[in-house]
Amino acid sequence: MYAACLGVMVFILYASNVSSSPYVDVPLLNCNCPPGFKLTEDNTCIARNLYDQYAVRNLAGVGGLKSALPKIRDGFSPQEIDLGRYLFFDPVLSGDGTISCASCHDPKKGFSDGLATSIGIDGHKAKRAAPTLWNVGYLKKLFWDGRSTNLEDQMEGPLFSEEEMGNTPENLLSSLNGIENYRKLFAEAFPDRNSNAKISLDEIYTAIAAFEASLISLNSxxxxxxxxxxxxxxxxxxxxxxxxxxxxxxxxxxxxxxxxxxxxxxxxxxxxxxxxxxxxxxxxxxxxxxxxxxxxxxxxxxxxxxxxxxxxxxxxxxxxxxxxxxxxxxxxxxxxxxxxxxxxxxxxxxxxxxxxxxxxxxxxxTDETFTPQVPDKVPSGLEISF
Amino acid sequence: MKKTFLKILGVVFFLAVGMFLGKHFFGVKSVETVPMPSTIKYRNVGISSDTTQVAQSQEFNGQIIEVKNGSSIQDAVKKANPGDLIRVFPGTYSENVYIDKDDISLQGVVINGEWPTLDGNKEINDAFLYSGNGILIENFKIINYKGNGVMGQAGNNFVIRNNWIIDTGVYGIFPQYGKNGLIEHNVLSEIEDAAIYVGMCDNVDVLHNEVFDNVAGIEIENSRHCLVENNYAHMNTGGILAFVTPGLPIKTTFDVIIRNNFVVNNNHANFGAPGSTVAGIPAGTGILIMAADDVIVENNIITGNNNTGITIVDLANGMPRANDPNSEGNPDRVVILDNIMYDNGNEPTGEIKAIMLTKLENKGPDIFAFGGGTGSTIRDKNKYRTFGIDDYGIAQITDTKDIPTMMTPGPVPPRSVSEQELGEMTYYGVCAGCHAFGTRLIGPPTEILQAIHNNNPQGIVDYINNPKNLREDYPEMPPQDYLSDEAKMAVAEYILALKE
The missing domain is CATH 1.10.760.10 (Cytochrome c-like domain)
Incomplete structure (x- = not known):
């Protein structure tokens, strides 16, 4: 696996006998951490930046110019983060395959959507604006009304809201498990479980949370x-x-x-x-x-x-x-x-x-130097449009 | 005894001789005689015990920069390096001075009663704003600002003293998020919120200040380990306050000693801004303890406060509309030791008046406690006119003489970061946006940097400062010259040592 990290991206061609998803080639998951993170010996990504120079005076991570940051959600593996990146940009996550996370959290628009209030499935107009995801890994409250305390909880909101992505847990699982590319990528990102096991909701949440928490903007x-x-x-x-x-x-x-x-x-x-x-x-x-x-x-x-x-x-x-x-x-x-x-x-x-x-x-x-790359193709083979 | 008397006589004699000589030989006062700040260590040996070495974490080794009337204090700050002393001579300086550096001392020089005066003309927001550690600000007259006289944001090891502050807007002296500081010998008046506001700080001593004609005299808010001693708080709406404001990121106030203060006639009409926390303080409040824990009130003279001498209240009653599930709202384990209290409560107002009337009393009490809280004690309950302290037990201590200060034994050290750690932070925090091991990102892979600059960290530093495109197939790197010299060298060495 690490050999692949040294060289260029390795593309794998899947056999054409996959029935439920179109034929598509997808690179293996990146085994380097995204910028702003150091890879540890146990294959996790730990946040590193110049704010680490400063003493932790208060755990809230608030203060003046030279104050330490609050604790970030880190410790995900590079593969989890990269799988999260594919999921984030893949419209297969929505009920009708038209909306991805990036539809409302577009990296070209500050991970928001430029709209007063976001538009969900079937043109539903949401009640609130899409917040940026930059530095979201540091936040202890999510949603405008703070009703969620972690990213995994939070994403169930838009995923399963009839007005946003319009999916259901059952449909999400069945569509992802029906895509061989995803079965392979999940097996790679979660190597501790049986590689033939079905993709679980927790794995989906973990991967997307890992990606979201990797969006760092601290070099303005x-x-x-x-x-x-x-x-x-x-x-x-x-x-x-x-x-x-x-x-x-x-x-x-x-x-x-x-x-x-x-x-x-x-x-x-x-x-x-x-x-x-x-x-x-x-x-x-x-x-x-x-x-x-x-x-x-x-x-x-x-x-x-x-x-x-x-x-x-x-x-x-x-x-x-x-x-x-x-x-x-x-x-x-x-x-x-x-x-x-x-x-x-x-x-x-x-x-x-x-x-x-x-x-x-x-x-x-403003600092977007660590903007992640939008995948050329997503594992579902669906069109990336946002 | 006789010896002491002779000593005193001797001192008086030399003083007289000195004055005689001084008047004759120095008809014009020489500013050369103005002493250095005593925080500077080599001047500090053997001076009175209320001076401190808290401000400077390093020996004074800097330059002295003088600022005369007509020039700018900020220009001097821009020139100053850590360890420098800026001496400001009498004159009027209408500016906002911001100090985003460490270990800078600003010292006003008062000559013939003429002060260096910062005058905001009611147009400028703040007189002094600092974010650095080890900041000293002393001997300034500060008037007519809109925001603050002195505001600190996350600066540790601060000393703010001997300042004369009138009507500087919301606060007079306001360190926020600081650890280890001293606020002493300041005189503050006509402030529309708190004259001295210790906010979300730790280990701060507030000593020997006079605060009057303000809404709040001295306020210890969401701060821990504070000593408020020997201050004269008079004719404010509320004299000395220790409380928790809900909704702030730091949630607690505890371990506060209020000792040896004069809290007298705090009966000023409340002129706080609508919506501010202090706008709800009734005039005539001597000491207010709201939701703060482990507050000791000892040896104060608390007289002539028309509502109550000491009010102890929980958030549910004190700020009934605010709500923060993470702020514990009860004042627990308050300790009231010996205090002199009389003549308080002559004209109770509002809720206290109504509550006292239910007891057929038309005077407010010396001590008024209302709402939740457990474990509070008092040394001599019978001495005072009280309300609501029936459940107070007898104090387990008689005094706090073993606690001379709440400041830390030495300056709070900056976090010490090794060169290797600094290199790592810089590499992953900055360089990793374009360079990675084994992968082409925007710039060449890290192993190519290693090959080009093999054993030559200075080569990388030079390139960081002044990139010149070495490779046609890559875009030119923007200069990263904003990094400190230490960070540049550290990251250069880190890159060269990095293994896949």
């Missing part, structure tokens, strides 16, 4: 500044950084470096798109009125790439988004709603100049 211009190269940001961007972290704008209080999220809930009272009722957010899964209108603080990494903004995409540009925060506490809360607006939402009276600088700064958080 901001990061260069944070690590001590102060020429990385120009004067306007530094002014933006100082506005961002000042206690007037207070952006950094919730969008805490280095992940640019403190991973807490916040009720900030953004408006919904015209005509839509208030999204109750975390109130519903947590059955807690104090969380009405609360959403997880999203990371701002690669935020430049993921317009439109907020949970239902109300704001088209970063400039509109930062403007929201200076328009007054609770200014967009619908009449009759009594939301527990976060204490950091106040009236900072930011000037137009300051808002422009904030946008300048937010654009320094």
């Amino acid at each position: 211009k901001y990061d260069q500044y944070a690590h001590g190269y102060h020429d990385a940001l120009n004067q306007k961007e530094i002014e933006g950084l100082n506005i961002f972290r000042s206690f007037v704008a207070r952006c950094a209080e919730c969008h805490t470096p280095p992940l640019f999220t403190n991973q807490q809930f916040a009720v900030i009272g953004t408006p919904e798109p015209d005509g839509l009722p208030l999204d109750p957010g975390a109130e519903v899964p947590f059955k807690d009125k104090s969380l009405r209108g609360a959403f997880k603080v999203p990371s701002l990494r690669n935020i430049e790439k993921t317009a439109p903004y907020m949970h239902s995409g109300r704001f088209k540009t970063l400039r509109e988004t930062v403007q929201f925060y200076t328009n007054g506490r609770g200014h967009a809360v619908p009449e009759g709603e009594d939301l527990l607006i976060h204490w950091h939402i106040w009236e900072p009276n930011l000037t137009d100049y300051e808002l422009d600088r904030l946008v300048d700064f937010l654009k320094t958080l």
Whole structure:
């Protein structure tokens, strides 16, 4: 197996007697870790980056420029990660074979989809925007309303939602087990089980989680500044950084470096798109009125790439988004709603100049150098379209 | 006894001689006499015990950079290297000074009563913002900012002292996410939230400060191991506060000593911003303990606070609307030792007034406890007018004299990373985007780098700084000159040593 890692990709041709799937050649799974990860002797990938230089002061991994990150989900094997990559881009995961994870989490669009709210199977319009997946391996809460605590749980949501990928566990298993390419790849990625065993749901979840957790973006211009190269940001961007972290704008209080999220809930009272009722957010899964209108603080990494903004995409540009925060506490809360607006939402009276600088700064958080490769072909043989 | 008396006489004599000589020979005061910061070790030997070596983790070995009126403090910070001292002379400096470097000392020089003054004109957000470790800020007058006088973000080993801070917006002095710090001898007033706010920190001493005419005087929030001692907190809405704010990433406050403070007449009308935590503090609050654990209140003089002397409350009652299942909301194991308390509760307000009326009392108590919490104790329950402490047992300790400080015994060391580790982090964290062993990614495989630069790490460093395309079949590498010199050499050696 390791011999294959040394050389070029080895293609295997499958016998044409596979009945349920079309003939397609698929490379063996990559046995190198993706960038940002070191391969250990027991064939797992461990995250390594320049933030490892800093002492762990608080396990939450929040603070200033030179703060350690919180713990990441790592320790997957390169093969699990690479299998996850194929699954991620393969529309066979949806009920009708038209939608893959990448349909709403497109690497060319910051692992989001450029839409205010995503579109699922049969043109169903979802209620919320697709969040980026960059650095998702560090997050302890998933979904806008934080109802899931790990990636494996989370993905059951879109996979089996009638409005998103429209699949069922039974159908997913039967379609993957019907594809010999996948049977071989799963056997390779999970070598500890009988190679003839059927693909299980847990294996599918593990592989996709492994891939998602490998999406690392920590080499932006901001990061260069944070690590001590102060020429990385120009004067306007530094002014933006100082506005961002000042206690007037207070952006950094919730969008805490280095992940640019403190991973807490916040009720900030953004408006919904015209005509839509208030999204109750975390109130519903947590059955807690104090969380009405609360959403997880999203990371701002690669935020430049993921317009439109907020949970239902109300704001088209970063400039509109930062403007929201200076328009007054609770200014967009619908009449009759009594939301527990976060204490950091106040009236900072930011000037137009300051808002422009904030946008300048937010654009320094862009880094897509570790974007994974989209497979040329996916094991199902279906067309990759997203 | 006689000896001591003679000693004192001697000192007075020399002082007088010194003053006489000084007046004659130095008609114009010479700034050369301004002492170095005593955190700098070689100046620190044998000085009074409330100085500390906390700020600098290394010997003072740097330059002294002087800033005079009309020039910029930030320009000096840009020039400064770790270990340097920036001395700022009297004048008005309207700027936001940010310090993203370690071990920088900023020292105002006060001459003839003239202070170096940072004036935000109510237009600039913060006077000092620092993220570095080992930052010292002393002897500044800071006025009219919108956000903070001094704000720290994740800087450890800080010293903030001898500053005079008036109306700097939301907070006066606000270290956040810092470990091991000292805030002493500052005077702060007219702050619309907390004058001194220790937020999500550990091991901080707050000593000898005067805070007045603020909404909150001193606030220990979601922080652990803090000592608040010998401060004069008067005419704030609330004097000294130790509490948990839910919804923050750091969830606890515990191990706090509030000792030897003057907490007097904290009856200022609340002018906190709507929605802020402190906007809910009733005027007349001396000390507030909300959801914080293991807080010891000892030897304070707590008088003339019109609502209560000490309020101890849980989150369910103190901040009934907020909710965070990960924040434990009860104040547990509060210890009240000897304090002087009288004349509190003259004009109780709101809920406390209503609750006291149920007891046919129209005065607020010295000590008011309400809501959950277990294990709290008091040394002499009978001494004070109290409400809600029937279940308090007798304190198991009589004093805290064995705890002179909450700061760590030495500076918090930076994480020590070996050259090999730094090389590994840089290789996988940066280079691996384009280079891998045995595989062509964007750049040549790592084994080809090894072959080109065999035994020559400097060759790799030179290439990192100034790439020149060696191979037609690969795109040119962008310079990676943002890496530190140590990281460049470390990664060069790591690449050369790497085996498949």
